[in-house]
Amino acid sequence: RTRAATPDPYAALGAEVVNEFSTAWSAYRRHAWGRDELRPLAATGSDFFIQGSTLGLTIVEALDTLYLMRLDAELDSGVRWVKDNLDVAQDARVQVFETIIRLVGGLLSGHLATKDATLLALARELADRLLPAFTKSPTGAPYRYVNLATGSVSGTENYLAEIGTCIAEFGELSRLTGDHKYYNAAKAALRAVYDRRSALDLVGTALNVETGAWTDTTATLDPPVDSFFEYLWDGWTLFADRDLRTWYTTLTTAVFQRLADRRDGRLWFRQAHMATGADAGHTQSELTAYYAGLLAQSGRTADGELYHDSWTDVLAVHRLPPEYIDYRTLAVVNHAYPLRPEYVDSCLFLWMATGKDRYRSRARTMWQRQRQYCKVANGYTVVNDVTTSPMRLGDLTPGYWWSENMKYYYLLFSNAPRFDYESNYLSTEGNVLRGLR
């Protein structure tokens, strides 16, 4: 008898991920079709961007995940809804950052998956309606909000993640259209922050985009700064812009000099005053767990692995990663777990960077915890308190769950035929802008 090829222990998990995604998608179709978000317990839909209206968030976020999972009939119905219903010219104010990473990014990855020209046209029209937030700003750092119909802007105080997380989506739009105005606006926003770094090469948390004055001088990796650092590196890898690599390297050197806190054999990142480096806090957000993957991608693999170990220790103490902890004690500071993807985000990128199976087994543990604590009849829901037994549940399937969590689990557990594991790029919202087959 020939020895059966050793079955991939993760293959069954991959099939389970697709099955769970399909079940949730059917619930969305039944109870919230065309709405931004699904409320799985109430079995209804809700609005994310504009109260009383929709921008089809869940459908747009799911497009490239449906493609990777080869759920082609569902993909076609999603594209159909977008082409027939998505109105990006509504007379309403939207948050620029969320619209870029979720909708522009989702439309672009949907276009790259399906080659559908309408999806690209919608991404471009939406970006054109967001641009006034950048072009009307005296510093180039964008206002926080814009009205999609009138171009009126608001939100003079803006946060580093919201100012700096756009070059992947805007740069890809410039590449696809040949119009550099999107890339240039995104780079100017990053430069507006970099040029205001302190003498210690630290940046703060929030800027007045009109005066350029820091309105929050706390240096941190936690939100609302987090993906600012991610997109400096991503802009370099996507578009070979050496300025961005220089800015990333300069600021990251200072992060390791001034914020890195090595204690009890663990690596954490404190808060500090950007001008003096003085201690300003010891919290750590689950969202900062993405940084482990970024460190591995950007040449600091050992530190990335060590930082992922820190978050793995949190999972040994808490059944799900709390939204915020005090990293000196691992005590819970914010009790929620809103189905955040960052721990498994880093599992995927550490696995692709190192090839170490430990990151797939860590993802399996996180998958089992999500299934044990977040699974409900109509799919998956957020947790309001991870410390109670049973855990107190909320009622929401966030848009990022469709674009991130389930995509990352699928890519980790299934040898996805439509994905290039050797050469790829996923945005901070999980949108695949390189590597779709």
Ligand SMILES: O=C1NC[C@H](CO)[C@@H](O)[C@@H]1O
């Ligand atoms: O960068 C992000 N921050 C918040 C969400 C996930 O936690 C998501 O929108 C994205 O990954």
Ligand SMILES: [Ca+2]
């Ligand atoms: Ca992210």
